[in-house]
Amino acid sequence: MDVAVIEEPAAAEASLDPMRARLLAALAEPGSAAMLAARLGLPRQKVNYHLKELERHGLVELAEERRKGSVTERVYRATAASYVISPAALAAVSPDPSRSPDQLSARWLLALGARMVQEVGSLLTGAARARQRVASFGIDARVRFASAADRAAFAAELSQAVTALVSRYHDESAPQGRTHRVVVGLHQIPDTAPSPADAPSSQES
Structure with missing residues (x-):
């Protein structure tokens, strides 16, 4: 898969471990514990332990087994090529857009984005289970x-345009209809971090 969604708290915790995150990135191409240990400069025993934990949480899978003599x-x-942690992994504290809807609030926009990640995930x-x-x-x-x-x-x-489109196509009485969610967001693109020479001095207001 291009993107996999992590919904289980334990799997999220496993993916956030720095060592395991490095292994996930390295396993964009299949590799064994010995190969990864040599590539990343880590003890093989430690790599093998973390691989088993990642496999237990469904983040890596066995690609093949190779016989080398008696081993x-x-x-x-x-x-997956990349992973997204769903807010479902933090269900008790995940943001709820219905708490304080405000079209001009950046925090509300963030809550909308979190809900979209959770629902689409x-x-x-x-x-994926149904192969659809x-x-x-x-x-x-x-x-x-x-x-x-x-x-x-x-x-x-x-x-106004979105409201008009929703009014035109929404059909509450359609027996075979399926409800969809439309989310439109507008936000400034963050600037790159300024260099020390560009940073404002402490005397500037």
Whole structure:
């Protein structure tokens, strides 16, 4: 898989361990404990222990077994190219967008994003078990506003357009209908960290 969603707290904890994260990255290409130990400069026994933990949580899987004389070498691979930890792994403290909806709040936008990760992750997990595809759609665009007034006007027009589309296509009475969620977000792209020469001095306000 391109992306796997981690929903179990124990699996999330395993993936966040620095050593295991290095092993997951290295297992983009299959490798054995001996191969990984040599590649990463780590003791083989330690690598083998962490591989077993990753396998136990479904983050790596056995790719093949190779016989070398009287020894069997186990070759592993990561179950995905990348991983996303679902807020479901922190269910008791995961953000809830319904608590304080505010279209102008960055924290509410973050809560919406967390809910989307959780819901789409759940769909992907179920679809993988059923060997089906998930019906989805996404738009990713960049826009540079000349002023805050232009940004506000853009947000107002976008809100009106989405509301009109939802009103046109929403059918509460459709017997075979399926409910979908539409999330549209707008946020500034973070700047790269400034160099020491560019950083403001302590005298600047």
